[in-house]
Every structure is written in structure tokens, then in C-alpha cells.
Amino acid sequence: MxxxxxxxxxxxxxxxxxxxxxxxxxxxxxxxxxxxxxxxxxxxxxxxxxxxxxxxxxxxxxxxxxxxxxxxxxxxxxxxxxxxxxxxxxxxxxxxxxxxxxxxxxxxxxxxxxxxxxxxxxxxxxxxxxxxxxxxxxxxxxxxxxxxxxxxxxxxxxxxxxxPMLRPRFPVEMLCSENEYHPLDPVKLAEFDAEISAYYQARSQKDLTWSDYMKAVFSEQKRPQILDYLQSKGFLKR
Structure with missing residues (x-):
């Protein structure tokens, strides 16, 4: 290679x-x-x-x-x-x-x-x-x-x-499509969740899937002060 x-x-x-x-x-x-x-x-x-x-x-x-x-x-x-x-x-x-x-x-x-x-x-x-x-x-x-x-x-x-161990990434099929966007395949997602769960259990004994982690990540405010800051620096006004 x-x-x-x-x-x-x-x-x-x-x-x-x-x-x-x-x-x-x-x-x-x-x-x-x-x-x-x-x-x-x-x-x-x-x-x-x-x-x-x-x-x-x-x-x-x-x-x-x-x-x-x-x-x-x-x-x-x-x-x-x-x-x-x-x-x-x-x-x-x-x-x-x-x-x-x-x-x-x-x-x-x-x-x-x-x-x-x-x-x-x-x-x-x-x-x-x-x-x-x-x-x-x-x-x-x-x-x-x-x-x-x-x-x-x-x-x-x-x-x-x-x-450290390699952290798994999406299979290429979840990242790339041809000519048009392809929606999330629940079968591929389930397979990836299982792969991530095995990774976390091997690394730190956590019982966590990628979907579980994303639910936590996107369920709270994320640095809400940043917009005001960026506008104060002269950006994002139109």
C-alpha cells in the first residue's frame, strides 16, 4: 500500500x-x-x-x-x-x-x-x-x-x-453516494453502533454506542456566546 x-x-x-x-x-x-x-x-x-x-x-x-x-x-x-x-x-x-x-x-x-x-x-x-x-x-x-x-x-x-487503538469511522457507504444524497441506512447504523460499542468496551469498559453519544452531544446548548463574539469581531452580520 x-x-x-x-x-x-x-x-x-x-x-x-x-x-x-x-x-x-x-x-x-x-x-x-x-x-x-x-x-x-x-x-x-x-x-x-x-x-x-x-x-x-x-x-x-x-x-x-x-x-x-x-x-x-x-x-x-x-x-x-x-x-x-x-x-x-x-x-x-x-x-x-x-x-x-x-x-x-x-x-x-x-x-x-x-x-x-x-x-x-x-x-x-x-x-x-x-x-x-x-x-x-x-x-x-x-x-x-x-x-x-x-x-x-x-x-x-x-x-x-x-x-492507542484506532477509533472506528463510518464505512465508506455511509459517507459517499453517487449523484444524489442517500439517507441514513438503519442497518448500516446498527452495524456501526455495534462496532463502536465493542471499541468502547475494549478501551474503557463503557457501554456506549455512537448513537447514544450523539444523543448526548446534540441535546444541550453548545457555547452559546460564540455568535455574539464572532459578530463583535466583524463577522456574520449578513
Whole structure:
């Protein structure tokens, strides 16, 4: 099998790391590879902030549900959608259209995945940290973000100190259809629920299916303050 395909198929989130630092040369190589990510209209609406200050790392860890690896991983990077550069070039730009924030989020997500893929190809592991948005306004203040820049996700990187099980994903048939959308197949869902239940029982003795987990995820408010914050940054007004 193609080595890149094998690497992609073997992706796991890594949350335990050795104490080995990542060299400046390797960081540079990862970023040089990742920056070639696809970008809408060559806008390149992404900015990464590398967090090296120990006090700042600690504060961000507390915001991120106190996940210890935010503070202890060799690297913690914050990926931002960034239109501040463009605002300096085009002072009258209409960034408040919803489309532009979608473009920034997509660009930044693609860039971030490129970073993780490049890191894994270099023997590193990592994990995305969405809980960075638990207190997005405080993150904004801590990182001194200007107007038209918003933090979207964090990433821990380092040398793996664990070898976790692969977490099952949907079969391709649940992800891809031809010419038109295909609704959820209850038989395929039941099969996937059984696979996930076996995974959780093997990993942590939880009796949990994917459907059970989704019911919990989507049955509560999710960071309701974010809309006001994004509008205050100049986005999502029309």
C-alpha cells in the first residue's frame, strides 16, 4: 500500500507525549509543507500562534477543560481564521458576509489538517483541541487578537508516548453516494453502533454506542456566546 495512504488510515489522536522537544528545523519543515494547503481564491486566511510562554500555556489549559496535555505537550499551536492582513490591504472590505467566515474556517481547517499530517509523517503525534472555544473571548484577549482574527482550534504536538487503538469511522457507504444524497441506512447504523460499542468496551469498559453519544452531544446548548463574539469581531452580520 502507498505509505501516505497507510499513514492516513492509521491516524490516532495522541494525548500522551514524551518530554522530547521538537526541533526548530522540524517545525519549519512542517509549516513549509502545511502552507501549501488548498486555499479559496488564494486568500490564505489563516494564522498560527505558537504558545511557548509557560504562564500562557497554563491559562489556556484551564480554558481547555483542564486537559493537561495542552500544557505538557512539546508544542501547542492555536489556529486562527485571519482577515486582518486583508483588511489592511482592502480597508473597505465587506468581511461581515457569512461566506467570508466560512472561507476562513475552511481554509484554516485544511491548513491545520495539513500540519497534523506533516507532523505524523515526521514521527510525531497530535490532537486537535476544540475546547479552546470554551471561553473564546478570553482566548482572544490572552492572544491579543486584532479585529477580523478569531481562534478556531488548538493543536498539541509531540513525540508519542502511547499507542492507542484506532477509533472506528463510518464505512465508506455511509459517507459517499453517487449523484444524489442517500439517507441514513438503519442497518448500516446498527452495524456501526455495534462496532463502536465493542471499541468502547475494549478501551474503557463503557457501554456506549455512537448513537447514544450523539444523543448526548446534540441535546444541550453548545457555547452559546460564540455568535455574539464572532459578530463583535466583524463577522456574520449578513
Amino acid at each position: 502507498n505509505p501516505m495512504l497507510q499513514q492516513l488510515k492509521n491516524h490516532r489522536s495522541i494525548r500522551q507525549f514524551t518530554g522530547q522537544p521538537i526541533s526548530a528545523e522540524l517545525r519549519h519543515e512542517i509549516l513549509n509543507a502545511a502552507k501549501m494547503a488548498s486555499t479559496s481564491q488564494h486568500i490564505q486566511a489563516t494564522h498560527i500562534i505558537r504558545i511557548t510562554d509557560p504562564t500562557l500555556r497554563k491559562k489556556l489549559r484551564e480554558i481547555c477543560s483542564d486537559q493537561t496535555y495542552v500544557e505538557s505537550a512539546a508544542e501547542f499551536w492555536v489556529f486562527c481564521a485571519d482577515f486582518s492582513k486583508h483588511a489592511k490591504i482592502v480597508p473597505n472590505a465587506e468581511f461581515d458576509w457569512t461566506e467570508w467566515l466560512l472561507v476562513g474556517a475552511i481554509d484554516t481547517g485544511i491548513f491545520a489538517q495539513n500540519v497534523l499530517t506533516a507532523a505524523e509523517a515526521s514521527g510525531l503525534g497530535g490532537v486537535f483541541i476544540g475546547s479552546l472555544r470554551n471561553d473564546i473571548e478570553q482566548v482572544d484577549k490572552l492572544l491579543k487578537l486584532p479585529q477580523y482574527v478569531v481562534p478556531l482550534v488548538g493543536m498539541c504536538l509531540g513525540y508519542p508516548a502511547q499507542d
